[in-house]
Amino acid sequence: MSENLEKQNFGDLPIGKNEDVEFSEEQADDADRIAMKRAEEADARAQAKSTQQAQRLL
Numbered sequence: 001m002s003e004n005l006e007k008q009n010f011g012d013l014p015i016g017k018n019e020d021v022e023f024s025e026e027q028a029d030d031a032d033r034i035a036m037k038r039a040e041e042a043d044a045r046a047q048a049k050s051t052q053q054a055q056r057l058l
Contacts, residue, residue, distance in 0.1 A: 023036065
């Protein structure tokens with residue numbers, strides 16, 4: 001069943017930061033390490049943006 005991605009509702013997907021996933025450094029390859037670093041950087045940007053927005057409300 002091939003649905004058009006534009007018609008799918010992605011609003012119920014979990015947020016990556018709150019997922020319970022195991023990461024094995026021993027089994028990780030370069031792509032895994034790059035993905036982990038990018039995810040950490042994205043989390044930091046999101047946290048900084050959230051903090052900035054909260055400070056504007058004060």
